[in-house]
């Protein structure tokens with residue numbers, strides 16, 4: 001047997017290769033659990049429960065949750081706040097080589113910010129048929145007219161990600177049935 005042949009025979013199969021592990025489903029689920037923790041924080045503050053984290057390699061560089069009501073800021077979605085935080089931490093407005101994990105499919109505003117930030121990959125949990133900008137209403141990450149495309153994976157831990165949202169809106173509907181006055185913050189969100 002030649003040296004090269006012997007070496008080839010000794011190559012481990014990729015699935016068992018112990019170094020530089022690819023981002024696999026377990027990693028995605030682990031990071032989505034961290035995003036879910038953020039969604040629970042939003043819930044505790046009476047915000048629509050969506051959470052996001054941004055990872056670079058094996059480091060979490062930002063965590064954030066939805067906060068438009070508390071901040072009185074319609075742009076304060078979890079993804080936008082996480083992007084701002086990550087840019088501060090990394091010290092650059094381009095978030096090259098990062099992955100954003102978010103419990104709900106990004107809306108078109110957040111998808112636009114993700115493209116502007118040059119985020120490499122997005123992983124989301126629940127699909128949003130009413131305002132999703134990745135696959136449900138628009139497919140912004142695959143639009144070849146834009147100068148950056150983002151790879152994405154949807155449906156990671158989608159059941160708990162959807163359940164925290166539907167539970168929140170179920171409570172809102174029950175509360176509004178018993179309270180004909182306008183809600184304190186002026187709206188009953190439509191997601192269900």
Ligand code: ZN
Pocket residue numbers: 077079106107108109110111
């Ligand atoms: Zn958004």
